[in-house]
Structures are given as structure tokens and as C-alpha cells.
Amino acid sequence: MKCSTGKYSYMSQELAETALVDQHIYKGFRVHEGPQNVYECGICGYWHLTSKAPTRNERLQQMHDSGEMKRKQEASRWEHGL
Numbered sequence: 001m002k003c004s005t006g007k008y009s010y011m012s013q014e015l016a017e018t019a020l021v022d023q024h025i026y027k028g029f030r031v032h033e034g035p036q037n038v039y040e041c042g043i044c045g046y047w048h049l050t051s052k053a054p055t056r057n058e059r060l061q062q063m064h065d066s067g068e069m070k071r072k073q074e075a076s077r078w079e080h081g082l
């Protein structure tokens with residue numbers, strides 16, 4: 001799937017949100033860093049990540065708020081030996 005935005009396309013909102021959360025885990029982003037939400041593209045009809053959303057994704061926000069994100073980031077650092 002190639003979109004003229006040059007962004008990677010996800011088949012569903014669910015998959016895009018999972019990718020959003022995964023990026024925060026693997027890259028160790030703080031809540032305001034990196035992609036902030038997902039959106040349905042008017043060009044390709046699939047879903048993309050965006051760092052310029054007016055609102056933050058609820059699933060992402062909840063993971064940071066609950067401390068789950070921090071735990072997963074720490075687990076990820078151990079796995080990658082950093």
C-alpha cells in the first residue's frame with residue numbers, strides 16, 4: 001500500500017493504534033513526544049499516524065497515565081540490552 005502522503009498505511013484504526021503505542025514503547029517516547037494519534041486518510045482510505053493531531057489518542061494517554069507505558073518501556077530496554 002503506497003499513499004501519496006509517503007506515510008505507512010494501516011488497514012484499520014486498531015492496527016494503527018497498536019503501532020502508535022508500539023512506537024512509544026520501543027523508542028521510549030514521553031507522552032508528548034512522537035506520534036500522538038491516528039487518522040483515517042482521505043487519499044488512500046487507510047489509517048496513518050500523526051504527530052500533529054489536536055488531541056492525543058485516548059489509548060496512548062491512558063497507558064502513559066496508568067504507568068503501563070513506563071513498565072513496557074523498561075521491559076523493552078532490557079530486551080534490547082540498552
Ligand SMILES: [Zn+2]
Nearest residue numbers: 003041043044
Ligand atoms: Zn493515506
